[in-house]
Amino acid sequence: MCSILEEDFMYEKSTISQELCKNIDVLCKKCLDNIAMIKLQKKHHYCKDCFVNIITHKFRATLGKTKLIKPDDKVLIAFTGNQSSITLLHLLKLGVNEQIHKRFKFHPVILFIDESIFWPKEKRMVDLPKIMKALKNSGFKYYITKLSSIYDNYTFQDINDVNDISCLKENESDNKLLSLFHNIQSDTSKTDFLLRLRYQIQFKIARILNYNKIFTAENTTDLSIRVLSNISLGRGLQVSFDVAVCDQKIPDIYLIRPLREITSKEIVFYNVFNKIESLAVPSIFPMMVYNSLQHETELFVYQLQEEFPSTVYSVFHIGEKLKTYAVKENMCHWCHNPILLDTSGVTCLKESMVHIMSKYNWDKPDDKDDEEITNKNFALPSLLQRIPGYENAKQRDIAEWINGEIKKDTHCGNCISNRMTQKLKQSLCYGCQHILDDMKSLDYLPIGILHETVAEFQANELRKEIEDFLL
Template sequence: MACNSGTCQSGCYRDDSSVGAEESPPLSKKTEVSNEGVNSRRSTEHLDDGICLKCKVNRTIAAAAADGGGDFGGGDGGRFCADCFRSNLFGKFRLAVTANAMISPSDNVLVAFSGGTCSRVALQFTHEMQSKAQKNYDASRDRALPVFGVGVAFIDEKAISAVSSDNLDRAVEEMKLIVSDLAPPVKQFHVVPTEAIYSLKAGDAKDRLNELINTVNDVTGKEDLLEHFRMLSLQKIAIENGYTKILLGTCTSRIACHVLEATVKGRGYSLAADIQYVDARWKIPVVLPLRDCPIHELNMLCSLDSLKTVEVFNGTCAGINGLISSFVKLLQEENPSRESTIMRTAGKLTPFHFNRMPEDNDYNGQVASRRRQKKYNLKTKDALPPESFCPICNSPLKISSFGTSINFDNGKTNPNGIGAACCASCQFQVLPNDPSSLEHFISLLPPSMVSQAGNGDRLSQRQLREQIEDCLLSDNEDGI
């Protein structure tokens, strides 16, 4: 049966049974645009009907919640059903892991677990990848690829926080239950206090840590110093227990806040180092597989899958960090895509050479690393001068034309050279102004920080010598 020429827009109308019938003219550009509009309206109709945009079968999360009297708001909850939403979120995690060679079969991964939403999802997704690898291993005949190991670490900050011992003990027990409820392979759970960064007795280490924190007058400086201590604690756990990667649950929302915080604190040069998928400046590389996942999606997943969370150290930040967090929250309420926009904008910064996995990984890791190196135009480590790092926050320091780190010392020098080796932000917010107080502050630092400053001094001397090498006399030349 022939189409109706009055309504057909496909260009196929031809009534062969009619005498003297003519072919319809080909579609014009205006008609094609009209067809695109029809398809767009059909997609909108799916959303209006509460049908998932991906599978086009199930109802969206928002529609299902409205039927049950709940409310999941807009965003992906208004576009996807529960299964498609979860598949989409896990796909972001898996893509980040595979594209950046974060986990290889021979790895032993330490998941930093605070009990909150982000670390809970990171643990769940890592567990699912491990479970799938275990099934493939069991089904394989040759069993050529081993299954990567997973451990979980919780940093006990009781010594430097107002949380009571009873509440903390209950929270730790709940975390142990969460980890033990995960299906095999079994995951070891580590609980390590912050003061463990000192190689001292528990009481002496706790007193020294508190004394060190109390010497910092700036509220923002205290928070930043504690954050660095958390990383030092995770590094200590990983090194002592044979872990090869540290996995953090840092999400898009946290990175957006960090971008503005670093900008305000004057850490623009080192900002690119902190927001990449991989950070190998540490002895044990750190990976961020949830970098592309905003916090509201992670909260939604925890609600849908009934993933239990434990809030322990959930106090609000103060100083610059608290102001930035409130500001980003207001921006997000006005426009749900603001956090992603901030992160994508900062993501255009050129990464450092240590923002990729070392070359000694397996062949899959090397291939992914080379692809990412080509994508972001990363230079090889041998093609770049060695980096020097701040001994307090471990931020990379910008090297001047004379091979020394740019700093605003303001008289904060000391025999060990730590004051001059720090970045400008730490000098302003962390280091004491009084020279005698500064000397006392340095005496309280963990040994790892002191050794970092010594390495930085030797590195600066080597860089200076490399830059003036053409002007130096060789050993077999006569001096003047």
């Protein structure tokens, strides 16, 4: 029988509140010597030094657990300038300057992806030079690219002069990217698209530079929010990839998350204690995309966390336990996550497909809406025609039931154009299809992405066709 009585708790509670009233300083739980500066999970008090040691240890332990980093490996560090990535940079810098027996033997190289087109202009002018300075001070080699590089074949620059930020000046591609984002109707899809876009750029550049390891600065809180929002976005199949310590979506590249055991509160305190200034602002504030499902999930997690301090850990560990048994060949061509091909058992998928198709009938307030839908369906073929050799490519019919649904929809007149859109969609996972559905027009999608997606898809189709004849 449980021997803990309710009075025990009552007593404990009253002593704590007395302590607070008297403003008595609480001592560090570890060294029992210094005044505690941080309280974690409402029960662990630590002083500055002990806390910083704990974080450094967690970081090194996570890296050690992966057993992937070999001496002399070159690792690409994805840097955005946010609080977590600055912490990552600081921890790496400490690691390579450690005493010889503890020193990191791999070589970090930074990739800074500039997202400042979403920031207010004045902030850009002030903060970008600061980021450049932080990169320079890190002492590592670094490359700079922009989000809009998807329009310029993933170009990046290797810069030595800190004051030279001319490569980050606004150009035509930036405007295209802004139009692309304005074109996406819901904040949910905007946020999701931004996340996938970052990964895409990291993968592409790692490939160009011939690196096979990438470090990202995602922390426990980020990842637990990701678990829940992935499920709500229909990306449940991808949870295990998106929170794994070593994400191997792409067979030849390891995406490693060394900060996954550190929460966002710990990150903030680590930065404050080490007097590191936060540089970039997260996407939500400048873009004001706070109507998204992801942001609601974030608030939900934080709200629960206030009452139940283990929320973040619990959700995160649930995500860790999930496994995907997916076939490697069937990957989404945009986010590189597995696609569920046999959807016969997934009734909700079919339901939501029918819902999307009939959506146009349901909310059709005036003729303008109608026109928009038609434009959307015509936009893709005109784009595809610009791709050399596409015309000759063999067209295959799409799955029967999707076809049936489209034919029912009288507003989408042209069946062939629909089939083209569907072909593109077929090569995407459910979550990415949603983003595509949310775009008013597909005109702003980079031609490179379309080219690649369709080409890869065609190659896959061809492979399947000749599979039986191969020896």
